[in-house]
Amino acid sequence: MLTTPERIAFVLLALASLLLTAHGVSRIVRAIARGQGRPNWRLFFHRVIPVSLDILLQRPIFRTRPLVSLLHAGVFFAFVFYGLVNILDLLEGFTGFSTLHRSGVAALYNLIADLLSVAALAGMLGLLIRRFGLRPFRFNQRVLLLPSVRFGISRDSAIVGGFILLHVGSRWIGQAVRVAESGQPDWSQPTASLVATLFHGWSEAALTTASHVTWWLALGLILAFLPYFPYSKHIHLFMAPLNLILREARPLGQLEPPPSSDGTIGAERLEQLRWYQLLDAYACIMCNRCQDVCPAHGTGRALSPAALEINKRYYLNRNLATFAGGATSPPLLEIATSKEAVWSCTTCAACVRICPVGNRPMLDLIDIRRALVNRGDPLDPNLQSALESLARYGNSFGKPARQRARWAKELPFSIKDARKEPVEYLWFVGDFASFDPRMQENTKTVAQLFQAAGLDFGILYEDERNAGNDVRRVGEEGLFEMLVEQNLAALKKAQFRAIVTTDPHTYNALKNEYPAYGFQVPVYHYTEVLAELLERGILRVQQPLRAAVTYHDPCYLGRYNRITAAPRRIIRALGLELREMPRHGENTYCCGAGGGQIWMDSGGQERPSEQRIREAVALGDDLRYFVVSCPKDMAMYSDAVKTTGYEGRLTVIDVARLVAVAIGIDGVEREAAPVESEAR
Amino acid sequence: MTIVVVMEQVPDVVEELAIAPSGTDLDRDAVSYVLNEYDDHALEEALLLAEASGDEVVAVGIDTTGELDQTLYTALAKGARRAIKLTGDFEGTWLSTRAAARLLVPVIQELGPRLVLTGVQAPDDLDGQLAPTLAALLGWPHASVVIGSELVDGVVQVRKELWGGITMTLELELPAVLGVQAARQAPRYVPISRVRQVMREASIETREVEAPDGLVPAVTTLRVPEQAGRAEILTGSPAEIADRIIELLRARGLL
Numbered sequence: 001m002l003t004t005p006e007r008i009a010f011v012l013l014a015l016a017s018l019l020l021t022a023h024g025v026s027r028i029v030r031a032i033a034r035g036q037g038r039p040n041w042r043l044f045f046h047r048v049i050p051v052s053l054d055i056l057l058q059r060p061i062f063r064t065r066p067l068v069s070l071l072h073a074g075v076f077f078a079f080v081f082y083g084l085v086n087i088l089d090l091l092e093g094f095t096g097f098s099t100l101h102r103s104g105v106a107a108l109y110n111l112i113a114d115l116l117s118v119a120a121l122a123g124m125l126g127l128l129i130r131r132f133g134l135r136p137f138r139f140n141q142r143v144l145l146l147p148s149v150r151f152g153i154s155r156d157s158a159i160v161g162g163f164i165l166l167h168v169g170s171r172w173i174g175q176a177v178r179v180a181e182s183g184q185p186d187w188s189q190p191t192a193s194l195v196a197t198l199f200h201g202w203s204e205a206a207l208t209t210a211s212h213v214t215w216w217l218a219l220g221l222i223l224a225f226l227p228y229f230p231y232s233k234h235i236h237l238f239m240a241p242l243n244l245i246l247r248e249a250r251p252l253g254q255l256e257p258p259p260s261s262d263g264t265i266g267a268e269r270l271e272q273l274r275w276y277q278l279l280d281a282y283a284c285i286m287c288n289r290c291q292d293v294c295p296a297h298g299t300g301r302a303l304s305p306a307a308l309e310i311n312k313r314y315y316l317n318r319n320l321a322t323f324a325g326g327a328t329s330p331p332l333l334e335i336a337t338s339k340e341a342v343w344s345c346t347t348c349a350a351c352v353r354i355c356p357v358g359n360r361p362m363l364d365l366i367d368i369r370r371a372l373v374n375r376g377d378p379l380d381p382n383l384q385s386a387l388e389s390l391a392r393y394g395n396s397f398g399k400p401a402r403q404r405a406r407w408a409k410e411l412p413f414s415i416k417d418a419r420k421e422p423v424e425y426l427w428f429v430g431d432f433a434s435f436d437p438r439m440q441e442n443t444k445t446v447a448q449l450f451q452a453a454g455l456d457f458g459i460l461y462e463d464e465r466n467a468g469n470d471v472r473r474v475g476e477e478g479l480f481e482m483l484v485e486q487n488l489a490a491l492k493k494a495q496f497r498a499i500v501t502t503d504p505h506t507y508n509a510l511k512n513e514y515p516a517y518g519f520q521v522p523v524y525h526y527t528e529v530l531a532e533l534l535e536r537g538i539l540r541v542q543q544p545l546r547a548a549v550t551y552h553d554p555c556y557l558g559r560y561n562r563i564t565a566a567p568r569r570i571i572r573a574l575g576l577e578l579r580e581m582p583r584h585g586e587n588t589y590c591c592g593a594g595g596g597q598i599w600m601d602s603g604g605q606e607r608p609s610e611q612r613i614r615e616a617v618a619l620g621d622d623l624r625y626f627v628v629s630c631p632k633d634m635a636m637y638s639d640a641v642k643t644t645g646y647e648g649r650l651t652v653i654d655v656a657r658l659v660a661v662a663i664g665i666d667g668v669e670r671e672a673a674p675v676e677s678e679a680r
Numbered sequence: 681m682t683i684v685v686v687m688e689q690v691p692d693v694v695e696e697l698a699i700a701p702s703g704t705d706l707d708r709d710a711v712s713y714v715l716n717e718y719d720d721h722a723l724e725e726a727l728l729l730a731e732a733s734g735d736e737v738v739a740v741g742i743d744t745t746g747e748l749d750q751t752l753y754t755a756l757a758k759g760a761r762r763a764i765k766l767t768g769d770f771e772g773t774w775l776s777t778r779a780a781a782r783l784l785v786p787v788i789q790e791l792g793p794r795l796v797l798t799g800v801q802a803p804d805d806l807d808g809q810l811a812p813t814l815a816a817l818l819g820w821p822h823a824s825v826v827i828g829s830e831l832v833d834g835v836v837q838v839r840k841e842l843w844g845g846i847t848m849t850l851e852l853e854l855p856a857v858l859g860v861q862a863a864r865q866a867p868r869y870v871p872i873s874r875v876r877q878v879m880r881e882a883s884i885e886t887r888e889v890e891a892p893d894g895l896v897p898a899v900t901t902l903r904v905p906e907q908a909g910r911a912e913i914l915t916g917s918p919a920e921i922a923d924r925i926i927e928l929l930r931a932r933g934l935l
Contacts, residue, residue, distance in 0.1 A: 003748050096835070221774070378760075384869045391872060393694070400695045478873025 001096040006212070008091070013223045021226035028230055029314055030324040034224035036259040036274030039246045047245040055241055059513055060356040063287060068130065074123030078116040078168060079237070085113050086219065089171065089364035093215055100178055100186055101430060107188035111176070114189040117172040121165065130160045137288050142302035144338045149307070153286055160234045163225045167218055170396045174214030181207045206428030231317045239283040240357035246276065247358055252349055253512035253560040255363075258370040258477050263467060266370025266475065270312065270329040270336075273364060280359040290361060295608035296588040298342040302655075303341035305351040307360035311336045332368055342368045343380065346608070347473040347595030348555040351529075353586060356581035357458070369475030380613035383474065391479055394465035394486060396599060397435040399461040404429075407440040408459070414457030422495035423458035425450075428510060431466045438638060439631045440652040445503060446526055448665050449656060453533045457500070463490035469509035469556070472597035484517050491519070498522040500529050504557035504630045511561065528630045530659055531566040534573040542664040543577025547624040550616050551578060551655075552637070553588035554630035562586060567629050567655055574662045579619045581612075588616070591636040598632055609640035617646055624650045681733075682791050685726045685760070686784060686798035687741040688715040688745070693803075697904075704899040711787055713745045714851055724828060724863035726797045727759045733831050736761040738791055741759025741803050742889075744770045749884055757875040758868060763884045773896050777805045781813040787899070788818065793855060795836060800824050800859040803866050811859030821852045824859035 002010065012038045054060060058076060061069045088109075091097045098108040130136060137153065139145060162454045176195035179186050180202065185193035199207060229235060248256070259274055267273045280461040288306045315335045318325060322330060333339055345365040373379070379387070386396040394401050395418035408415050418426050427450070434444040450457050468483035499521055501507040533539040551571060559561045564585045571578045583589040592608035616626050626641070628634050636650040691697060691706060692714040698707040723739065730737045739755035741748050743765050752763035766783055776782075788796055796818075801808040807826055815822030827847065828839040838850045841861060914921045929935045 179929055303732060373869070374873070376870065378865070379869050381866060384866070388868060392692075402695070476871060478871050478876060482876075483873050 002093045002212070002215070006216075007094060009219070010223075013220070017223040021229060023614070024227060024230035024320075024558065027320045027324045028235075028242060028316075031284070031320055032278045034271045034323070034326070035278040036261055036275050037273065037276075039276045039645035040248075041246075043117075043246055043249060046633065047247075051244045053243060054244070054506055055311070061357070062246070062637070063356065064355060066291075071126040071130075072594040073121040074116075074119035075120040075127070075164065076122075077096075078120030079521045081112060081116050082120075082168070082171075084109070085171065086222070088360075089215070089219060089494045092205075093219065098178070100182060104186075104404055109185065110188035111190075114172075114175070114191050117168050117175075119170065120168045122630065124161055125165045125170070128157075128165075130471050131157055131161075137286070138289070139304050140297060140300055140302075142338075142340065143304040143307045144299070144302065144311065144341065145313050146335060147312050147321050148318055149310055152314055153310065157286075159228065161231050163221065163234075167221050167225075170214045174211060174218055174599065175215060177210045177214055177529055178206055181211065183511050198550060213362070222331075233285055235282055236285045236357055239279060240285070243276070243279055243670045244358040246279075248276070251512045251560075252352065253508040254516065254554055254557065255366065255472055255513070258475075259367060264371055265374040265477070266372070267364070267367035268331050268333075269317070270323070270332065272371070273332075273367060277360070277367075278312070278316070279317060279366055280361070280364075281309050283357040283359055284313060285357060285444050286310055286311040287308065287356065287678050288304055289354045290359070292321045292505045293350040293354050293520035293587075295346055295348060295350070296610075299608055300594075301344040301605065301608050303365075304476070305359075308337045308341075308361045308364060309500050314349060327502050332364070332657075336364070337368070339372070341365070342372070343600065344597075345595055346555075346592055347470075347589035350555075350590065351589075353559055363656065366475060367472075368376065370477060372476075373423060373475040376599070382601055383596060383599045386596075387471070387474070387476055387479060389667060390466055390471060390483065392459060394483065395431045395435055396466060397431065398422075399435055401465075403462075404434050404464060405459060405461045405595055405601045407434065407443050411444055411447055411451075414458075415447060418458030418460055418494035418496060419490070421458065424456035424497045425458075425500045425524075426469065426491070426494055426498070427457050428499050428501045428506055430461055430501060430631065432635065433472070433502040434464075436631065436635060439634055442631065442634065442656055443502065445654070445660045445665070446656045449530060449533075449659055449663075452663065452665060453538045455529070455533075458494070460490050460494060460497070463493070465490070467503075467506040467509035468494050469505040469513065470594065470596045470598070472509075472513065473594070481660040484514065486515075488517060489521060496521075498524060500524045502526055502631060504554040504561070505632070506557040506562050525561075525563055525566065525629070526617050527567040527655060528556075530656065531569040531573070534659070541574060541660065541662045543662060545658060545662050546575060546577075548577045548579055548620065548625060549625040549658075550581055550619055551584070551629075552581070552612065552616075552633060553584055553586075554633055555588060555590050555594055558584075559586050559587045559630065567627070568656055570631075574658055575627075576658070579623060581615045581619065583615065591630075591633050593636050598635070607636075607640060607643075610637040613637065613640045613646055613650065615642050617644075621649075624651060626650050627658065628652060628654050629655050647656050681728055681735045682793035683726045683735045683795045683797065684735040684788055684791055684793040685723045685735050685737060685739050685755070686718040686814070687723065687739055687755065688716045688780075688799070688802055688804075689741070689745045690716045690803045696735060696759065699902050699904065700881075702910075704900055705902060709747070713747050714856070715751045716799050716802040717886055718801055720871060721863040722797040722799050722858075722860040723755055723758065723760070724867040725858075725860050725867065726795070727868075727880070728864055729829060729831055730844050732758070733786070735794070735831075738762040738764065738793070740764045740766070740784065740787055740791075742766045742770070742776055742780055743879055744773075752776055753879050753882070754870060756884075757870045757878040761870075763882075765884050765886050766889045767886055767921065768889045768891055774804065774899065775891065776897055777807075779892055779896060781810060781817055783816060783889050784871055785817045787887065788814070791908045795831075795855060796820075796857045797860055798858075800826070802840045808859055811857050815857040818855075818857065820855050820857055822857040822859070823850050823852060825861045826858045827860075827862045828864045829858060 032218055058073045061072055099110055176193035179193050179196035182198035261272050264272055290305040291297050329456040342365050352362050389398040390396050415421050433439050465486045467484050473478040535613050551567055553564055589612055590608050634654055641647050641652055691711045695712050699711045700707045710733040726737045737751055737760040740908055756763050798811050811824050812822050823838045823840050826838050826839045827841050830837045835851050836856055840848050842848055914924050
């Protein structure tokens with residue numbers, strides 16, 4: 001029990017500490033409130049239970065890094081339980097109430113507290129050794145980092161880690177001291193009792209002093225740490241759950257229209273971001289998982305989604321009073337990230353999916369692009385000509401719209417004009433499948449498969465336009481809207497039950513973006529249709545194929561829309577042996593083409609597609625096919641196989657071509673690279 | 681002060697061009713039009729000059745296509761302050777460069793600019809006569825094949841391309857006329873939303889004009905060039921190729 005002066009001191013210190021903390025928190029809340037829009041608090045009631053469950057099970061954390069996540073879990077569970085421990089310890093200090101040597105619930109409490117203390121200490125030590133011993137948190141040289149960040153990350157981590165070690169350690173040793181005072185081991189506190197043996201032979205006065213010192217180190221330390229807490233990464237304890245709970249309820253594949261404030265469309269400055277993009281900065285725990293999965297950072301470009309969030313937080317913390325008070329912040333391109341970084345994002349959303357605290361750094365990059373495009377900032381010349389061509393001809397190839405369906409003329413049958421007669425499936429072919437000469441063979445194969453299956457399908461011919469998925473992600477919102485209007489006008493002329501697309505980017509736009517413009521129709525990817533046709537026996541495998549293959553999930557199919565099973569069902573139905581690359585399904589790695597990158601000059605560095613081909617090659621010498629289901633992948637990987645020198649060893653092939661070979665469509669077998677079939 | 685940019689729409693050669701049944705004109709129903717690419721550079725150069733000097737850019741064009749509005753709205757969206765469209769009974773005719781210049785001169789005189797910029801050439805003005813003709817009619821100095829300009833102390837310094845990679849810098853007294861080959865930087869991108877906003881909020885001034893007599897050429901026939909022959913790619917070892925070249929040259933009496 002504390003002495004009276006100690007009690008008075010504690011109460012006074014607690015008041016001062018809470019006041020200072022409240023001051024910090026209120027400033028942060030005001031800073032976040034400067035962001036555009038307001039949270040939908042109704043989500044709170046829907047999400048609070050499922051999100052709490054996710055957090056209690058540590059689900060978002062265990063998505064990767066199992067060992068590190070285990071260490072975190074130790075610290076986390078201890079933290080949750082320490083809420084109770086600290087209250088009871090406070091009670092003990094003020095009233096003398098104690099759970100020592102008790103039985104029943106109190107003993108269970110003692111046991112849990114005892115074991116979790118060790119778990120937290122071990123977890124924290126492990127995490128600190130990792131951070132400071134192994135130094136895994138590095139940014140590449142081109143990443144923009146605020147000067148305060150370079151030193152700040154280590155300092156912040158050391159303070160938070162040190163606090164947890166001291167706080168939990170003091171409480172743990174304090175319990176040992178109390179056990180020693182009582183003169184006999186408390187079996188409900190096995191580890192503390194073990195430590196207590198160290199205090200054998202200490203005088204009663206020494207033990208009393210130790211008891212007071214450890215109490216103050218455990219609980220007094222909280223008072224010292226609390227005012228610092230809002231500015232530390234420890235604030236993720238509250239901001240991360242809040243972020244997860246208040247996330248906008250929209251599909252990953254649907255963007256919000258650009259934020260707009262003071263005549264700026266998009267975001268040039270912090271206060272022009274949405275409120276949740278500012279919250280992201282405070283939810284960030286600086287784990288760099290987003291950076292690990294980022295294809296831009298992985299190929300040495302200037303983008304680090306982690307650095308973006310960390311820069312935002314450090315800027316805000318250093319300028320909190322003025323920012324919360326309404327001061328204009330410097331441009332994001334000076335404090336958060338660089339122009340090169342903004343233009344190297346592939347919008348693959350790997351960072352968004354992996355983030356354990358629900359951050360979406362990708363959205364910041366898109367909003368900065370929107371501001372740049374709207375301000376008339378000079379664009380990459382290739383991107384500019386792609387946009388101009390899209391505005392004029394509806395495709396990025398600079399080809400007249402009339403030539404869109406030229407590939408169809410080379411088929412032995414004619415494809416229905418969906419504008420003139422009703423069809424069951426409207427096939428939205430997409431730019432690359434229509435115009436790229438390397439892709440047209442695949443496109444014809446898909447048409448032949450649909451025809452062989454007796455599918456009632458048609459196309460929009462020259463009225464189809466680029467669906468606008470990547471135009472929107474480049475930041476050209478007006479052009480995106482124009483393309484949507486043009487496509488909706490064309491779709492209005494047609495009668496159909498559902499849409500089938502070749503391009504996953506098109507799929508994403510029609511499925512997730514167009515509903516915001518009043519377009520609600522079932523949308524399928526061609527792999528879904530082919531899988532069903534094969535399984536229902538409408539397309540029959542004549543000669544099962546015998547080869548080892550791997551399959552690459554397109555970001556906009558696998559990650560954005562979780563269509564990972566259908567292509568695999570096809571591959572298995574054809575008799576092929578599927579070997580998975582380490583990064584597959586929703587964890588797939590981007591080919592580097594998305595978000596408009598396919599129109600830009602990547603500047604001669606190693607490409608993500610080349611890394612991906614190496615990943616596939618590592619699956620074995622006998623791996624024959626790199627199977628794709630996206631026209632852009634076909635383009636990217638056909639190049640990458642050549643530039644990595646694996647041409648001839650690994651063949652990039654569209655899944656539709658394999659189906660055509662297996663079911664025996666005329667003409668395809670000859671063109672496709674030979675596949676060993678069972679018949680031979 | 682004012683800088684005038686003269687802009688013209690030309691048939692888009694990306695689309696397939698077709699000849700009308702009359703045999704003397706393009707099938708104008710099938711043709712779509714784009715801004716003459718050199719005029720796009722003239723506009724960019726004018727905007728760059730104006731951004732430095734605070735001048736006001738006025739886009740002026742003769743509407744021979746019925747679609748000039750699109751081009752003028754884009755010019756406004758990029759930063760021109762005013763757009764003036766000259767309309768008249770031009771349909772189915774080809775205005776000669778001289779006729780175009782005569783139509784433009786009164787508007788330019790009314791605007792009283794210190795510079796007039798236009799593209800160095802156009803598909804219907806391959807000789808690049810518009811800028812010099814305007815200058816002659818106005819009595820102002822002129823430079824063509826311009827690849828950069830700057831307004832300094834009441835004169836315009838102009839970089840102009842000669843031949844063999846040689847450039848020359850001229851100083852012209854104002855007012856002057858420039859035929860622009862290329863702006864200092866690539867013509868800027870203008871976001872669609874801004875063009876649409878301009879279409880809602882800004883307006884194009886229209887002037888009714890009459891085509892001057894006797895300056896409209898009469899077309900007798902219009903034809904697609906016929907394929908005259910094919911290139912042959914020589915293959916084989918360098919020695920074989922050399923032998924083949926000698927043989928070909930001998931056959932034509934050149935050796």
